[in-house]
Every structure is written in structure tokens, then in C-alpha cells.
Amino acid sequence: MAQIPRSREGSKRAADDDQGVDDLVLRVAVTVLVVAFASWMALSLVVVLGRIRYDRRTRRPGSTALTSATAARLVRRVRAHPRTEWGRWRRVTALQRLERAHHPAVPQLVRVVLDDEDPRIAAAAIRTLGDMADDWAIDILIDALRRGHGSRSRIAAELEALAPAPGLRLVPLLRDWDPAVRFWGATLLRPYPGVADSTLIELTWDADPNVRAAVVETLGSRSGSAVGTALVARLDDGEWFVRVHAARAAGHVVGAEAAPSLVRLLADERWWVRTAAKDALRGLNADAIPSLLSVLAHEDLFARNGAAEVLQDIGFVDFLVLDNPRSPLLERIYAAGGERFRAAAEARIEGAIEQGVVAA
Amino acid sequence: MSPLTLVVLGCFAYLVFINIVAIVFLVVGAIENSVRHHEEGSADYETLGASRFTIPVSVIVGAYDEGPVIEATVSSFLAFDYPEFEVVVVNDGSTDDTLERLREAFDLAPYEVFVRHVFPTQPVKGIYRSATHPNLIVVDKENGGKADAWNAALNVARYRYVCGVDADTVFDSTALLQVMRFPMSDPARVIGVTSQIATAAEPEKVLAQPPGKRRIDHSLLGVYQHLDFVRAFINNRLAWSRWGFMLCSPGGFQIWRRDVLEEVGGYSTTFTCEDIELTFRIHEKFRREGRDYAIHCLPDTVGVTEAPDVVGKLVSQRERWQRVINETVVHYRRMWFNPRYGAVGMVGAPFYLLTEVISPAVEVIGWAALLAAVFVGDFEWQVFVVVLCAMAFTNAALTAGAVLLDDMQSRLYRVRDLARILFLAPLDMVFYRPIITWARLKGSWGFLRGNKAWNKFERNARAPA
Numbered sequence: 001m002a003q004i005p006r007s008r009e010g011s012k013r014a015a016d017d018d019q020g021v022d023d024l025v026l027r028v029a030v031t032v033l034v035v036a037f038a039s040w041m042a043l044s045l046v047v048v049l050g051r052i053r054y055d056r057r058t059r060r061p062g063s064t065a066l067t068s069a070t071a072a073r074l075v076r077r078v079r080a081h082p083r084t085e086w087g088r089w090r091r092v093t094a095l096q097r098l099e100r101a102h103h104p105a106v107p108q109l110v111r112v113v114l115d116d117e118d119p120r121i122a123a124a125a126i127r128t129l130g131d132m133a134d135d136w137a138i139d140i141l142i143d144a145l146r147r148g149h150g151s152r153s154r155i156a157a158e159l160e161a162l163a164p165a166p167g168l169r170l171v172p173l174l175r176d177w178d179p180a181v182r183f184w185g186a187t188l189l190r191p192y193p194g195v196a197d198s199t200l201i202e203l204t205w206d207a208d209p210n211v212r213a214a215v216v217e218t219l220g221s222r223s224g225s226a227v228g229t230a231l232v233a234r235l236d237d238g239e240w241f242v243r244v245h246a247a248r249a250a251g252h253v254v255g256a257e258a259a260p261s262l263v264r265l266l267a268d269e270r271w272w273v274r275t276a277a278k279d280a281l282r283g284l285n286a287d288a289i290p291s292l293l294s295v296l297a298h299e300d301l302f303a304r305n306g307a308a309e310v311l312q313d314i315g316f317v318d319f320l321v322l323d324n325p326r327s328p329l330l331e332r333i334y335a336a337g338g339e340r341f342r343a344a345a346e347a348r349i350e351g352a353i354e355q356g357v358v359a360a
Numbered sequence: 361m362s363p364l365t366l367v368v369l370g371c372f373a374y375l376v377f378i379n380i381v382a383i384v385f386l387v388v389g390a391i392e393n394s395v396r397h398h399e400e401g402s403a404d405y406e407t408l409g410a411s412r413f414t415i416p417v418s419v420i421v422g423a424y425d426e427g428p429v430i431e432a433t434v435s436s437f438l439a440f441d442y443p444e445f446e447v448v449v450v451n452d453g454s455t456d457d458t459l460e461r462l463r464e465a466f467d468l469a470p471y472e473v474f475v476r477h478v479f480p481t482q483p484v485k486g487i488y489r490s491a492t493h494p495n496l497i498v499v500d501k502e503n504g505g506k507a508d509a510w511n512a513a514l515n516v517a518r519y520r521y522v523c524g525v526d527a528d529t530v531f532d533s534t535a536l537l538q539v540m541r542f543p544m545s546d547p548a549r550v551i552g553v554t555s556q557i558a559t560a561a562e563p564e565k566v567l568a569q570p571p572g573k574r575r576i577d578h579s580l581l582g583v584y585q586h587l588d589f590v591r592a593f594i595n596n597r598l599a600w601s602r603w604g605f606m607l608c609s610p611g612g613f614q615i616w617r618r619d620v621l622e623e624v625g626g627y628s629t630t631f632t633c634e635d636i637e638l639t640f641r642i643h644e645k646f647r648r649e650g651r652d653y654a655i656h657c658l659p660d661t662v663g664v665t666e667a668p669d670v671v672g673k674l675v676s677q678r679e680r681w682q683r684v685i686n687e688t689v690v691h692y693r694r695m696w697f698n699p700r701y702g703a704v705g706m707v708g709a710p711f712y713l714l715t716e717v718i719s720p721a722v723e724v725i726g727w728a729a730l731l732a733a734v735f736v737g738d739f740e741w742q743v744f745v746v747v748l749c750a751m752a753f754t755n756a757a758l759t760a761g762a763v764l765l766d767d768m769q770s771r772l773y774r775v776r777d778l779a780r781i782l783f784l785a786p787l788d789m790v791f792y793r794p795i796i797t798w799a800r801l802k803g804s805w806g807f808l809r810g811n812k813a814w815n816k817f818e819r820n821a822r823a824p825a
Contacts, residue, residue: 021365033750036754043761047763051771051775124398153413337472343470344471
């Protein structure tokens with residue numbers, strides 16, 4: 001391609017331009033190099049020196065005692081209402097330092113932090129309350145649970161871990177207007193057998209399904225015919241997750257008598273209910289066998305499969321294979337479980353026999 | 361001004377822009393790191409670890425020819441300090457002794473478990489339960505790739521949250537607790553979480569050392585891979601997390617709410633790799649539907665994954681990563697600069713496009729043009745040297761920033777190891793970057809050719825126990 005010849009002046013200007021670009025790139029690159037080199041050096045030194053300082057500090061932990069001036073500064077910091085995230089976290093750090101020093105203002109200050117609109121800050125206050133494990137901390141935590149300050153599951157975890165158990169102080173929560181509070185009240189009462197049983201039984205008819213589920217779960221740790229009746233009634237609850245909890249609880253409380261009802265749930269429309277029913281029937285062990293055998297020819301495939309799976313898991317299939325591998329009962333179970341079920345059972349027994357031979 | 365000079369200036373401007381973005385991300389990452397550090401200080405793991413209010417988790421792992429490492433990794437999963445969890449290992453048609461080793465190590469016996477087939481997978485050959493660990497289930501199936509294996513595990517998994525892990529990664533016993541505290545604090549909104557993972561040629565040895573005494577691999581390849589991972593997590597993902605476009609939950613460790621996985625159809629088997637694509641897909645769906653959600657990345661180092669110990673394996677791995685990035689970013693091109701997708705569309709997806717998809721080509725063109733320009737006399741050779749040094753030290757400064765934030769958060773490694781990697785950081789441009797650029801170019805070429813092979817590399821050789 002023909003090029004337009006440049007004049008001498010044009011060529012000189014082009015050469016000057018190129019030189020200018022060269023100089024510009026060089027200047028920018030040198031500036032970047034100097035800044036980057038200095039930053040690398042500075043940051044590297046901060047890493048190494050900071051780490052050495054940290055290691056020294058952790059080897060010789062300092063005293064938690066505070067001077068009065070420091071304590072006053074920290075109290076002011078906790079009472080302040082910082083707008084920035086950074087400031088809010090400094091507030092938490094200040095509270096934690098005061099708590100470690102057992103400062104008398106902590107009970108009052110922790111309430112202030114608990115009211116922070118940021119749930120993470122409130123969670124830090126909950127942790128502080130849990131660390132203190134004082135009797136009054138329980139009241140603050142229960143109050144926070146009621147008002148919804150901070151994560152309720154977090155509050156519940158701290159309440160349950162507290163050394164002085166909240167016990168009876170939880171009972172009023174069952175009558176709260178807020179279903180979330182009733183839910184947590186019922187959930188937290190689980191480790192206290194005999195406490196508020198009649199109220200819990202009443203709440204199995206609560207309008208809120210979450211409350212019903214929590215109540216049913218808690219009643220699973222109780223005993224008695226009234227509890228059992230209430231639980232069996234909930235096996236037909238309209239909400240699937242209530243039926244899940246009811247299946248597990250009924251298996252535990254009612255025992256073998258619940259097996260026919262539980263077996264019915266093997267054909268539930270919800271997968272998780274069927275899974276819970278299998279878990280409950282497994283827990284009943286040999287007591288569940290008659291009921292399980294009765295559904296081996298159920299019209300629902302999942303029910304048949306589920307019954308066969310539970311019979312396998314409780315060891316009944318292995319027993320039959322060893323005892324009488326050609327028994328019609330075993331064939332019925334195989335028919336309910338399918339070919340892979342049969343293959344697994346045979347392989348399992350074969351492996352067990354081999355192991356036995358090796359051991360012998 | 362000659363065309364060559366224009367190309368050099370264009371590439372130079374690109375590099376300056378990319379580094380400015382990196383500095384901004386580092387600053388935002390520092391803020392996020394600081395917040396997480398404070399949160400960590402307030403976390404009550406002792407109480408949570410014993411509480412029945414923690415949310416149960418299904419740990420799922422796909423294993424294909426992982427015989428040498430499978431026992432150590434599954435043992436590390438089973439050692440999680442967490443109230444209720446199960447481990448579902450899927451032997452994805454391994455051709456080695458993976459299943460045999462699992463059988464021996466965990467006393468497995470065949471059982472039939474009837475499950476819902478929510479996600480279609482290759483046929484399952486058998487299911488095993490452990491006599492020694494009731495919470496371990498092993499699924500033996502025909503080979504279908506990692507995504508298929510994870511889908512098979514999802515069919516068996518019982519719990520509300522699912523933690524996908526790699527079979528070559530070992531974890532701290534507190535990993536689940538550290539990460540699950542986020543979903544527990546806001547289960548309605550937090551649908552996914554991931555956390556930092558370190559690298560080592562032999563992860564189980566590194567993890568056996570206590571925090572503060574851990575070593576960083578001595579080989580140059582080990583050092584630079586370590587720095588690469590720290591940069592990726594601290595300099596990028598923390599900032600993405602803070603700004604709401606955490607676009608890559610790595611396959612080595614990712615927790616998802618199970619119902620979300622069911623909603624989006626599980627892991628995709630049509631992409632080379634499943635992790636980044638799934639994260640993009642979830643963002644795309646939730647943003648399109650205007651739903652409130654959060655996907656977080658935490659700075660805590662929760663585990664150590666096996667790093668390739670030779671250049672060939674590294675190239676193979678990074679080539680695959682580049683391919684899947686290109687596949688995903690191009691597939692979700694409707695999100696690029698699309699305000700409907702918020703920060704994901706306006707910042708996250710374009711960032712991937714500019715820094716991951718086109719950067720290998722720009723880097724190579726830039727350096728080649730600069731060399732050519734020096735050769736033809738457009739630039740003096742001093743310019744080349746100074747630009748090279750400037751880039752090397754900019755990179756080193758960003759790396760030092762990442763190492764600083766990482767150490768402030770975790771205090772895991774020995775001081776002398778930290779000093780060594782910081783000293784070596786500027787040489788990344790000479791020893792490591794060319795390898796990675798080459799691998800990424802290969803990956804881009806493979807993407808253009810439609811290659812979707814996994815390119816699994818052999819596990820590192822280990823000294824006999």
C-alpha cells in the first residue's frame with residue numbers, strides 16, 4: 001500500500017510524539033514502581049512484625065484488670081450510638097473487655113447493646129450474657145427472646161447452655177400472644193420433664209403449626225398416656241412438618257402401640273413424613289415387625305419399599321437369610337424391596353460369613 | 361504514534377484499570393475481613409457445638425479414582441465437630457481401588473436405601489452403610505462426572521443444608537461450625553456460604569500441625585499456589601461477598617440450602633465444572649425474581665486442598681478452570697451490564713468478563729507488543745524493564761495486603777514461612793504468572809473448540825506411612 005510521504009517537519013513531530021509517549025509511560029511506570037515497592041515493603045513488615053508481636057502477646061496473656069480511666073472510656077464507648085459498622089463493633093469489643101474485668105456496669109450496658117438494631121451486634125451481647133451465666137442474665141435472655149432482640153435460635157442456645165437452668169421461668173412463654181415466643185418456650189422446655197406437661201398437651205391444638213411442631217417434639221421426651229394420645233392425634237395433622245415430629249415423638253413415647261399408625265405414614269404424600277415414619281419404626285426394633293409385614297403388599301410402592309427397608313435395617317432380613325433363605329416370608333420382603341434389595345442382603349450375609357471364617 | 365505503540369498503551373491502560381479495581385477490592389475486602397474478625401470474636405462455638413439448635417448438614421463428596429487420599433479425607437469429614445451431620449460419599453465409577461479402600465477403612469456393608477430421585481443421575485449400583493460410622497453412606501454408581509455424583513448424593517442426603525466438598529480436601533474439625541453460624545443466624549436469607557481453603561502438596565500433613573505452627577510448602581510452585589488462593593479469596597471474594605455478588609463458591613467447600621438446589625435443578629452436567637456455574641445460576645434466578653438472598657464467602661481457612669506438585673498438573677487444572685469460567689460467563693451473557701441483575705449484572709459479571717475471560721489474551725498481546733515496540737525502537741528497553749518491575753511489585757503489594765488480612769484473621773502459619781512467601785511474592789511475575797497465563801490461554805482455546813474434558817490430574821505421590 002502506497003504511503004503518503006511525510007515532510008521533514010512532520011517526521012520530526014512524529015518522532016517527538018513517540019518520545020513523549022515513551023517518557024509518559026516511563027514516568028507512570030516509575031511512579032507505580034516506587035509506590036508499589038514501598039507498599040510491598042511496608043505491608044510485608046507489618047505482616048512479620050505484627051505477627052511477632054501477636055505471638056509474644058499470646059505467650060504472656062495480660063491482666064484483664066482495667067484502670068478507672070480505661071473503664072470509663074470503655075463504658076462511654078458502649079453507651080455511645082455509633083453510626084458506622086466499625087464503631088458498632090468497637091462497642092462490642094469494649095463490652096467484652098468490661099465483662100472480662102467483671103465491671104459492675106455490665107448488666108446495664110449489655111441491655112443497651114442488646115437493643116442494637118444490627119442483629120450481629122445483638123448476637124455479641126447474647127454471647128456476653130451466656131459467658132456471664134449469672135441468674136439475672138437468664139431474665140435478660142428470656143426478655144430478649146420475647147421481644148425478638150437478636151437471633152432467637154442464638155438466645156435459645158445460650159439459655160440451654162446456661163449453668164443455672166431457666167426451668168420454670170420459661171413456662172409463661174407458652175401463653176405469649178406471639179407464636180414465635182410460644183414456639184421457643186415449648187422448644188426450650190424439652191430438658192425439663194414434668195414441667196408444664198398439661199399446657200404443652202393443650203398446645204398440640206395451637207393454631208400455629210410451628211408451635212404444634214415444637215410442642216410435639218418436646219412431648220417426645222415425656223411419657224404418659226395423655227401425652228401418647230396427644231401425639232398419636234397429631235399423626236394426622238394437616239401440616240406435614242407437624243406429622244414429621246409427631247411420627248418421631250409417637251414412636252418414642254407410645255412404643256409398639258404406635259406401630260400401626262406409623263406404618264400408615266409410610267404412604268404419606270410427603271417424602272419427609274415417610275422418612276420420619278421409617279426412623280420411628282426403626283427405633284421400635286422387633287416391636288414394629290408385625291405392622292411392617294402387614295404393608296409388604298401395600299398398593300403404594302414407597303410404603304412397600306419403606307417397610308422392606310426398615311425390616312432390613314433392624315436386622316430381620318439378615319436373620320431370615322441366615323435362618324431360612326427360602327422362607328416365603330423372605331420372598332415377600334424381597335418382592336417388596338426389589339432385586340437390588342435382594343442382592344444387597346445376599347452380599348451382606350456373604351460378607352459376614354467370610355468375615356466370620358477369617359475371624360475363626 | 362505507531363499502531364504498535366497504540367496497542368501497548370491500550371494494554372497498559374487495561375492493566376492500570378485492572379490493578380485499580382484490585383486495589384478497590386482489597387480495601388473493601390479489608391473492611392469485610394475486619395467485620396468478620398469481630399464476628400468471629402463474638403461467636404460462641406462451644407455453645408453452638410453442643411446445641412441442638414444447630415441446623416443439621418449433609419456433607420456430600422464425589423470421588424473418582426481417589427484411592428490414595430480417600431481414607432484421610434473421609435476421616436476428616438467424619439471428624440467434624442458438629443452436633444448433627446451425615447457424610448454421603450459417591451464413588452463415581454472409579455477405576456482404581458477407591459471403593460475397596462472405603463470398604464476396608466469404614467467397615468461398609470451393602471444396604472438398600474430407597475430415596476427420591478429428585479435429580480436424574482447415572483445408574484446407582486449399590487449403597488453402603490458403615491458399621492463404625494452410622495452417619496456415613498457410600499453410594500456406588502456408574503461414572504457421570506462430578507456434578508452427576510453430587511446430584512446422586514443430593515438424592516440420598518437428608519438434611520436441610522448441603523455441604524459439597526472435594527475428595528482431595530481435608531478440613532479443620534470446626535469447619536462446619538465456623539461456616540454454618542451464618543445460615544443459622546439468618547436461615548431465610550443466607551442460601552449459600554463458602555470459606556477460604558488453603559493449598560498444599562500433602563494437605564493432611566499441614567492440617568496435622570496446630571494453628572500458628574502450620575507450614576507453607578517449600579517448593580516455588582507450592583508457594584505461588586498458596587499466594588494465588590489467598591489473593592483469590594481475600595482480595596476478591598470478600599469484596600464480592602460484601603457487595604452482594606459472590607459469584608464463585610469453589611467446589612472444594614460450598615454450603616447451599618437444599619431447597620435452593622432443588623429449585624434450580626441441582627448441579628449441571630453440561631458444563632466442564634459445576635461450582636461457578638451453579639453460583640451464577642442461583643444469582644441469575646434470585647435476581648431475576650427479585651428475591652432477597654445472600655451468598656457469603658468467609659475469610660476463615662477451613663481446610664487444605666491438594667495442590668498440583670508439578671507444572672504439567674497445574675497447567676491441566678488451570679486450563680480446566682479457565683474453560684469453565686469462559687463457558688459460564690458467556691452462557692450468562694444476558695447478565696452483563698444488565699441493571700436488572702443489580703450488582704451481579706453491573707459489576708460481578710463484567711468483572712469476570714474483563715479480568716478472567718479476556719485478560720490472558722490482553723496480557724500476552726500487551727507484553728508481546730511492548731517487546732516488539734522495544735525491538736523496533738518505539739520504546740526504550742528501560743521502559744520494558746520498569747513496566748515489568750512495576751507490575752511485579754504492584755502484584756506483590758496486593759499479595760502482601762492479602763497475606764496481612766489473612767494472617768490477622770487466622771494466625772495459622774509460621775512467621776518464617778510468612779516472611780519467605782512475602783519475599784518471593786514479586787517473583788511471581790517471573791516464575792508463576794507465565795505458567796498460569798499459558799494455562800489460561802490453553803483453556804480459552806479449549807473453550808473455543810468446545811472441549812469439556814475434566815483433565816483430572818494424578819494425585820501427588822506420598823511417602824509411605
